[in-house]
Amino acid sequence: MIAAAAVVLLGLFIGSFLNVCIYRIPRSESIVWPGSRCTACGTPIKPWDNIPVVSYLLLWGKCRHCQARITPRYPLVETLSALLALALYARFGLSAVFLIYYLFACALIVITFIDLDFQIIPDRISLGGIVLGLALVYWLPVTYKDALIGLAVGAGSLILIIYGYYFLTKRQGMGGGDVKLLGMIGVFIGWQGVAFTIFTASLIGSVVGLAWIAVQGKDMKAAIPFGPFLSLGALIYLFWGKALIAWYFMLMRPY
Numbered sequence: 468m469i470a471a472a473a474v475v476l477l478g479l480f481i482g483s484f485l486n487v488c489i490y491r492i493p494r495s496e497s498i499v500w501p502g503s504r505c506t507a508c509g510t511p512i513k514p515w516d517n518i519p520v521v522s523y524l525l526l527w528g529k530c531r532h533c534q535a536r537i538t539p540r541y542p543l544v545e546t547l548s549a550l551l552a553l554a555l556y557a558r559f560g561l562s563a564v565f566l567i568y569y570l571f572a573c574a575l576i577v578i579t580f581i582d583l584d585f586q587i588i589p590d591r592i593s594l595g596g597i598v599l600g601l602a603l604v605y606w607l608p609v610t611y612k613d614a615l616i617g618l619a620v621g622a623g624s625l626i627l628i629i630y631g632y633y634f635l636t637k638r639q640g641m642g643g644g645d646v647k648l649l650g651m652i653g654v655f656i657g658w659q660g661v662a663f664t665i666f667t668a669s670l671i672g673s674v675v676g677l678a679w680i681a682v683q684g685k686d687m688k689a690a691i692p693f694g695p696f697l698s699l700g701a702l703i704y705l706f707w708g709k710a711l712i713a714w715y716f717m718l719m720r721p722y
């Protein structure tokens with residue numbers, strides 16, 4: 468119980484740091500210096516105004532100095548980080564696997580929100596993740612062979628899809644950032660996870676895309692980045708992948 472509470476608390480504070488990464492990495496600013504500032508008036512934020520979720524609620528979502536609205540995404544990312552930390556702790560216990568997969572989940576959170584804002588996936592995270600993942604595979608429930616095949620299948624299959632899509636529609640649906648992201652996912656969860664991630668991301672992406680067209684009344688393919696769906700697919704695999712695959716093959720049985 469105390470361990471679970473500590474995990475949630477740590478998840479909240481790391482979530483706060485993830486917000487800094489999401490804002491600064493695509494703007495090529497340092498993620499360690501200077502300290503947090505209001506993005507509207509530039510006033511440094513005091514430590515007691517920088518407590519995850521709590522400060523946002525106490526300040527009614529506004530800067531103490533200039534009253535500018537603080538985006539609710541900050542407490543959202545902090546909550547997301549804490550929930551994922553707790554869920555991974557429940558799944559893997561206090562272990563190296565837990566720590567490494569939480570790091571992986573943090574990278575996916577940062578990638579998701581940067582991709583939503585800028586339609587880019589920074590190489591620092593995706594390529595960095597590939598290198599780091601290869602160094603950490605030893606502690607994961609993934610063999611080196613599965614991780615390397617995952618890297619090749621992840622990057623390779625997406626390159627094929629991008630070229631195939633371009634050949635058929637003369638449009639570019641995804642970019643090189645998605646290729647490197649899926650390569651990174653392959654290293655952390657193996658080729659089985661990559662296959663599951665592509666399938667799940669395409670399925671959820673299609674549903675969201677169709678809903679978007681229904682609501683907006685027009686085709687907005689270019690406006691929906693694919694990175695968040697790949698990230699979501701990989702996270703679903705971490706928790707329910709094996710069970711869902713078993714269930715799917717049971718449904719497909721001919722007798």
Ligand SMILES: [Zn+2]
Pocket residue numbers: 505506507508509510530531532533534535
């Ligand atoms: Zn301000």
